[in-house]
Amino acid sequence: MAPCLHGIMLSVVSSTRNLEKGRNFIMHRRTTRALSFLALLLALFTAFSLVSPGLEAAGGTSSQKKVVGYVPYWRSGYFSQIPYDQVTHLNYAFAIPTAEGGLRPLENAQAARQLIQTAHQKGVKVLLAVGGWSYNGVVLEPTFAAATATEAKRKAFADAIIAMCDQYGFDGVDMDWEHPRLKDGTYRQYEALMLDLAQRLHAKGKLLTSAVLCGVSPEGAVYSDSAAHTDAVLHAVDWINVMAYDGDEGARHSTYQFARYSGDYWHKTRGVPAEKVVLGLPFYARPGGTAYRDILSAVPNAHLSDSVTYQGRTVWYNGLSTIQAKTRYARDELGSVMIWEITQDTSDPTKSLLAAITRTLREDASHPFTDLVPGSWYYEDVCAAYEAGLMKGTGGTSFSPLRTLTRAEGIALASRIHDRHHNGRETISPGSPWYQPYVDYARTQGILTQNLSAAELSAPLTRAEFATFLARSLPGSALPPINTVERIPDLAESDLHGPAVYQLYRAGIFAGSDASGSFRPNSVITRAETAALVARMTDPDRRVSFSLTG
Structure with a gap:
């Protein structure tokens, strides 16, 4: 590349340039995003920090x-x-x-x-x-x-x-x-x-x-x-x-x-x-x-x-x-x-x-968060989840992508996905405490199969638990298998949460935390990772194709 000076100055200032010899949890990203389904998912913003993410397809x-x-x-x-x-x-x-x-x-x-x-x-x-x-x-x-x-x-x-x-x-x-x-x-x-x-x-x-x-x-x-x-x-x-x-x-x-x-x-x-x-x-x-x-x-x-x-x-x-x-x-x-x-x-x-x-x-993107770094693995997922009304910030202009989820927040997200899919819109509103209507809905719809205390609901959510909540939020017809998954290295299909995890792997919702497809079932889950998962749950075009055999 050359300078824009005339005459000899071109030579003086240009020649230097040619003489200068001198985590990834589920992030197999697709480069083309179809957001038509997400656009239909306009929803009420709820009061809690997770609920209610957006950017153009690119x-x-x-x-x-x-x-x-x-x-x-x-x-x-x-x-x-x-x-x-x-x-x-x-x-x-x-x-x-x-x-x-x-x-x-x-x-x-x-x-x-x-x-x-x-x-x-x-x-x-x-x-x-x-x-x-x-x-x-x-x-x-x-x-x-x-x-x-x-x-x-x-x-x-x-x-x-x-x-x-x-x-x-x-x-x-x-x-x-x-x-x-x-x-x-x-x-x-x-x-x-x-x-x-x-x-x-x-x-x-x-x-x-x-x-x-x-x-x-x-x-x-x-x-x-x-x-x-x-x-x-x-x-x-x-x-x-x-x-x-x-x-x-x-x-x-x-x-x-x-x-x-x-x-x-x-x-x-x-x-x-x-x-x-x-x-x-x-x-x-x-x-x-x-x-x-x-x-x-x-x-x-x-x-x-x-x-x-x-x-x-x-x-x-x-x-x-x-x-x-x-x-x-x-x-x-x-x-x-x-x-x-x-x-x-x-x-x-x-x-x-x-x-x-x-x-x-991206300044015209519809998210207000100053703690999202463009180019980070989670940026587009957070934007998509925000735009769809599935997640919002944690206060002010913060999204807090590395903050972990509680069980109550995970149950609420699964309930909202179920509610949208079956009713075409959100019919649940926050109560007192904010999560109670979502917990009640989850119990009624089979997403949650046991009563949990307030302490248990405020405890950190594990990846395995969230997989089970998510798998129960949509019918099997909405989670068709697109991947061959024979074995996940750190989780057997016969384990407590195994059926849900394997179903979501095969549906392209989860894709593992490393090249071998490890799941880390007992680890906590961050808000950034959650954004990717809920976006894939609601938008099939964001799901990930891969294969785990042997």
């Missing part, structure tokens, strides 16, 4: 918005930390062109294969980014010009790009020619290459995108070479990744206003449809290109500002508030965001820039 991000992250081959040591549920597309950077019209062998090819495999398992597409500003200190712009100087070389270059894309299983190509120019005519070569690639890639069902100039200066003045990305190219690509950073080596590096000028240029001035304009956000500082994660390591409160003193000099970057402001702009007026580059983020979810992007994209 695989980790707002369903209509792209989150594109670049991942450089020289940062492969961080690939295992990529939060796939917070991105939609990854661009593997870079495939390097040759002047003869070919590509060098793909750098770190095994890491690329693993990235593609893991991303595809998570429902994330991976594109091959071709080019970049420089390679081993050599600026690549002349190489691009030479590789496309004749029709024969241009065709060979396109052939090489397509071949590498197919060889590794990339989902498309992101062209990072930095930059085609008007004055020397290379824009014509770029256009011919891009139109050829678009036709051939689209015929294969693959994507073609392009990294483009910011378009304007930090003050909004239009760069003439922005026009080198012709209308024909802008029409042919699936979207453009706008490099709205590197405005200079200091305070103008990547301001909010600069981002707006850049997005508005491509959308309003050039007429690119909003959904095709993806706004670039930097996860690094200027001067020096220092990663955000490294700045935080030295200055723990750096996430609260856009500038700090780092190693004796002032550096400028985007802290949480600026990232959120840019994301709101991109969410509301453009096609969302691109990141150079995501391995530069911190793994601390409270300070993570990517987590801030995810939270911002």
Whole structure:
């Protein structure tokens, strides 16, 4: 990816980037959520803390918005930390062109294969980014010009790009020619290459995108070479990744206003449809290109500002508030965001820039909780349970996902599920104590088969007990088996709660606490885990497919 400065400053501030070589209880998540059944389950909110959870259907991000992250081959040591549920597309950077019209062998090819495999398992597409500003200190712009100087070389270059894309299983190509120019005519070569690639890639069902100039200066003045990305190219690509950073080596590096000028240029001035304009956000500082994660390591409160003193000099970057402001702009007026580059983020979810992007994209979700971390395994389940009116918070803006359930709360949830299913709505209301009407209903309907004292009702609920309550809340016809489950390692089907647990495993409600499918019947159950279970009970499309044999 390149800066948006003119002339020699492009070289000075960009080359650093290509030289930087340097619990899970039941969480086999489906990436596509059908909430139509949940939408029918509009219910009365009850007074107790569990009752009454919501977000749009999406695989980790707002369903209509792209989150594109670049991942450089020289940062492969961080690939295992990529939060796939917070991105939609990854661009593997870079495939390097040759002047003869070919590509060098793909750098770190095994890491690329693993990235593609893991991303595809998570429902994330991976594109091959071709080019970049420089390679081993050599600026690549002349190489691009030479590789496309004749029709024969241009065709060979396109052939090489397509071949590498197919060889590794990339989902498309992101062209990072930095930059085609008007004055020397290379824009014509770029256009011919891009139109050829678009036709051939689209015929294969693959994507073609392009990294483009910011378009304007930090003050909004239009760069003439922005026009080198012709209308024909802008029409042919699936979207453009706008490099709205590197405005200079200091305070103008990547301001909010600069981002707006850049997005508005491509959308309003050039007429690119909003959904095709993806706004670039930097996860690094200027001067020096220092990663955000490294700045935080030295200055723990750096996430609260856009500038700090780092190693004796002032550096400028985007802290949480600026990232959120840019994301709101991109969410509301453009096609969302691109990141150079995501391995530069911190793994601390409270300070993570990517987590801030995810939270911002979901700000219109109908939950009020400030203690839910986007990207956590339970986030979508809590939102779904909240939206369906099955669970609510524990007071104020807290959901308390790790708080454990009491028997009374588990009985109440099972009673409400039964009530909705058999009566089409909730007919039970809290009493005094709040849980008594639910306990009485559970006794009448066979969910609870014994009388419990107040002390027993306030005691922690075990997983095994909750499984039995849940299994009794719906008829067998509403819990059809979708899985083959022959043996659960720590629970026999003949045990006290065994029939209920095995039924819910086979129905895709429970899926075990580890890879072997262990259940941990005597352990307590958290509110986060409960959200996943009740959402699956009421929405069959959220149920989990797996197999336990032997």
